[in-house]
Amino acid sequence: MSNEIPASVVAHLMQHDAFSQWLGIKIIEIKEGYSKIEMVLRQEMTNGFSVAHGGIIFSFADSALAFACNNRNNLSLALECNISFLKQVNVGDTLIAEATEIHNGKSTGVYSISITNQNQKQVALFKGTCFRTGKNLV
């Protein structure tokens, strides 16, 4: 498979994904079962300690998961996701999420997503398990 289908699936997803747009996510690279995306942390994304709300980091990784696990044009739903928070993220930090495919099963898939900041320091590690519905997205 070329990367034409993965790219068009992600373009379709991103166009309809209101919250990923609010997050300011930019697509860097899409390949079959893979995604790499970027965002910048804004003040409205912080928590009561003035650093990134954990949910923002999770959301960013969850979008990377969606862009990786759906991109063979097989509509997939996240079943279980977990995240380890390693390092605080501050306003103005640029984050990169890279999703790699650990398992590509017929009915399920497992993805590992690493999130790093502009200094190449890992700030979180995310793992997601999805169910494949077999339906097309585009």
Added chain:
Amino acid sequence: MSNEIPASVVAHLMQHDAFSQWLGIKIIEIKEGYSKIEMVLRQEMTNGFSVAHGGIIFSFADSALAFACNNRNNLSLALECNISFLKQVNVGDTLIAEATEIHNGKSTGVYSISITNQNQKQVALFKGTCFRTGKNLV
């Protein structure tokens, strides 16, 4: 301990938590090691499938975790969180998150957060582990 300290800690947190404010979170009940909060899903919180972005559900639960695990005035940081997505959430749905304390250790804590919709159907189950720094918040 009365509920005076927990309530004042959460009021302080909520006042400074820009993203929880963006989510529209309302505090329903706060007790020592416990929180119950509410929010309504808006269109800008949806993903490419026009249902709640998984990150929104996680963020909501993560705020409930923060309000429960910090409220003895012991500043606590989430180490690891996981979530199972059980049911789709649609625009206009009212969500309730209830955080209960599974373990209250000196250095760490474990919390289970159940998220339900306005029909009392569970839409997600979240578990969070935190580290207690021993510092005061207020």
Added chain:
Amino acid sequence: MSNEIPASVVAHLMQHDAFSQWLGIKIIEIKEGYSKIEMVLRQEMTNGFSVAHGGIIFSFADSALAFACNNRNNLSLALECNISFLKQVNVGDTLIAEATEIHNGKSTGVYSISITNQNQKQVALFKGTCFRTGKNLV
């Protein structure tokens, strides 16, 4: 559904499950989507700190999961499991694992398993996600 099928599925599983036999698991109660089992910690189950090896606690919970998620005679496979360790377990302790069904989907299921000791103290909390194959076990 009566509890006849769940009980016969679990009897079949237990009869063929060599490691659950090694663990000394006893079935206490089986209902549709539910199991309650018991075991006693032996010296050969300890780790380098002379308390229960984490893998023993996990294994015990994982058997409770299998007995709960398969017992509608729908062969199910664990996809992702996580466990929080709350309290040490010592040689001679009697453990109870109780598996309750959080979600019973057509293709997947989610179960929460609480493990307590003989003093009714919770020693671990386990969550498991399974995939349902649709095949019969008995």
Added chain:
Amino acid sequence: MSNEIPASVVAHLMQHDAFSQWLGIKIIEIKEGYSKIEMVLRQEMTNGFSVAHGGIIFSFADSALAFACNNRNNLSLALECNISFLKQVNVGDTLIAEATEIHNGKSTGVYSISITNQNQKQVALFKGTCFRTGKNLV
């Protein structure tokens, strides 16, 4: 730090770890914050489907975690562990677990453990979070 302390900590742990001995674990390589170990699946380690009990795979990874996270001679306790099961393991299969350090904090650590079989196929992915007590082991 040379690898002398890590090796002597793991030798001490392994000598006292009755269950890791029962599993037949062999140490392949130990470095600071790292471990690589091996075992062979025996019939008594199988579940009701005649493949490796999930708890055996978890236990093997959990031992790799212990050997990696304790080996700076800082006694560490697992708080939360999760595992994704990717591929069945059969009697006679030789498994390798490799633990790598994702985060080495003062009070906590995060480790990723990959488990592969004799055909270099990944059979499971495990993530563990530990709390560092600051006590010595040897």
